[in-house]
Amino acid sequence: MTKEKLIALLTLKKVPNLGDSSIKKLIREVGSAEAVLSEKTTNLLKIDGIGTTRIKEIHSAKHRIAAENELKFVEDNKINYTIYDEIDYPEKLKYCIDGPVVLFSKGNIDLKNRKxxxxxxxxxxxxxxxxxxxxxxxxxxxxxxxxxxxxxxxxxxxxxxxxxxxxxxxxxxxxxxxxxxxxxxxxxxxxxxxxxxxxxxxxxxxxxxxxxxxxxxxxxxxxxxxxxxxxxxxxxxxxxxxxxxxxxxxxxxxxxxxxxxxxxxxxxxxxxxxxxxxxxxxxxxxxxxLNWELNEKEQPIVQKQLFVELDGDEKKIYDFLSKNGKKLLDVIALQCGIPTFKVASVLLNLELKGVIRPLPGKLFEVI
CATH class of the missing domain: 3.40.50.450 (Rossmann fold)
Known part of the structure; x- marks a missing residue:
């Protein structure tokens, strides 16, 4: 991303009553944030929903000055930023019509391929x-x-x-x-x-x-x-x-x-x-x-791991399913004497260890 592109986006963000969805609309119509700022008033007036008041503000020099000052703050304080059409922009936020055109961040955020x-x-x-x-x-x-x-x-x-x-x-x-x-x-x-x-x-x-x-x-x-x-x-x-x-x-x-x-x-x-x-x-x-469990179709075609180490609750649930066949989560909790919330966690661990698998209807069975 060029510095001029970021300044142009920040300039548009400073325009009163011009939201993120309207900024994106302007960019789609004109081609880029930089082009929007230099576009003739007569052409901008052809874009539905923008209006003369906002167009006048778009061409106001004070908003660019404010954008340049904010960019200096961002650079001086080592603040990270990304824009809505870049690869490092949060994936799910890209599909929100009013998602921020510029998103600032601090820390060690890594959202790639994460639930x-x-x-x-x-x-x-x-x-x-x-x-x-x-x-x-x-x-x-x-x-x-x-x-x-x-x-x-x-x-x-x-x-x-x-x-x-x-x-x-x-x-x-x-x-x-x-x-x-x-x-x-x-x-x-x-x-x-x-x-x-x-x-x-x-x-x-x-x-x-x-x-x-x-x-x-x-x-x-x-x-x-x-x-x-x-x-x-x-x-x-x-x-x-x-x-x-x-x-x-x-x-x-x-x-x-x-x-x-x-x-x-x-x-x-x-x-x-x-x-x-x-x-x-x-x-x-x-x-x-959310279908976050590892369902049968997602299971790799491999043999069950041998000599997997299981802790107390894991072994209790594994032994119960081995003896009784597929069972509902609530039945497992009741018969094993383990709270439901804890059973869900233990079952997930057993899935990840490759020794059980979930079935439709909240059923689980030993692989």
């Missing part, structure tokens, strides 16, 4: 929500997913801290520039997250924290992943907005159900009731719905 989960929820998370979030992430560790969230209080930071604990990559999406951090109390987690992933934002150093920025931040959270999980939410809130955005991107949405009397379950129950989210009661539901 990705966005986890969001209330800032006032309960002990139940914390426990569910931690057990969910612990169960999917063998799949090595990237955990995406908003670095906020409650569910967000619980998900990201748990990811770090299990050496999973995690990405925090911010509602401000990379020259600040919100909430300030989370500054202590930044270095760990940058070592195990990092931060994304499309906001500039001149963009201070503001609640109106949450919508822009949430579209990145929803766009990065193949699935968004909502763990506890009131009847209104940013996590529900993120779920709606994920649905608009045709991504899977999951919600953790709760009691009808619990205010922090109202949002999740509503998503499930209105069929805008799958019900999520354990990691097994997630793995099954």
């Amino acid at each position: 990705m989960l966005s986890i969001v929820g209330t800032r006032k998370v309960t002990s139940y929500g914390v426990k569910f979030c931690e057990e969910l992430i612990e169960t999917v560790v063998p799949l090595n997913p990237v955990i995406v969230s908003g670095f906020a209080y409650g569910v967000d930071i619980t998900a990201q801290r748990t990811a770090v604990k299990h050496n999973l990559q995690t990405v925090g999406c911010l509602a401000h520039g990379l020259n600040q951090i919100y909430p300030k109390t989370h500054k202590k987690y930044m270095s760990q997250i940058e070592e195990n992933g990092g931060f994304f934002t499309d906001f500039w150093s001149t963009d201070t924290f503001d609640r109106k920025n949450f919508l822009g931040r949430n579209r990145i959270i929803a766009g990065l992943s193949e699935a968004t999980i909502v763990i506890e939410s009131a009847d209104k809130g940013g996590s529900l907005v993120t779920a709606e955005i994920a649905n608009s991107y045709n991504r899977d949405v999951f919600a953790v159900p709760g009691r009808a009397s619990d205010s922090l379950s109202t949002g999740c129950n509503m998503l499930i009731k209105t069929q805008r989210a799958h019900m999520l009661t354990s990691a097994a539901d997630l793995i099954y719905m």
Whole structure:
């Protein structure tokens, strides 16, 4: 990418009321960001939905000056960046019409060929929500997913801290520039997250924290992943907005159900009731719905490994399936006396060791 291309994109980003989807439309019509800035007003007026006010702003010199200043900040602070039509731009975000034309980042983010989960929820998370979030992430560790969230209080930071604990990559999406951090109390987690992933934002150093920025931040959270999980939410809130955005991107949405009397379950129950989210009661539901398990067609044609080392729970489940044939996950949990969430993790480990395989309908059998 040339420096002039980046400056041109940043210049267009600075134009008031010109969003990412409109910028992409202009570029498609004219040919490049640089060409848009030099295109005659009469030609730009032929493009539907742009209008004279925005065209006048496009030709304003002050926006280029602001873009050059921002680029200097980016270079001076060694901030990484990528643009929407480059190979290193997050793959799933490329398919979002309003995905950022320029995405800034810090840390050691590597999303290539990685499973990705966005986890969001209330800032006032309960002990139940914390426990569910931690057990969910612990169960999917063998799949090595990237955990995406908003670095906020409650569910967000619980998900990201748990990811770090299990050496999973995690990405925090911010509602401000990379020259600040919100909430300030989370500054202590930044270095760990940058070592195990990092931060994304499309906001500039001149963009201070503001609640109106949450919508822009949430579209990145929803766009990065193949699935968004909502763990506890009131009847209104940013996590529900993120779920709606994920649905608009045709991504899977999951919600953790709760009691009808619990205010922090109202949002999740509503998503499930209105069929805008799958019900999520354990990691097994997630793995099954996303088809992340190693199904029979994906299994390599090899003989079963000999002398595979199995730990206590692995051996107990393996011996049970060897004796009783194919069984449902819930039956395995009941008969082996192991919690369902833990059984799902153990079964996944046994799949990866090549000694069992999943079958349709949540059945498992020994190979």
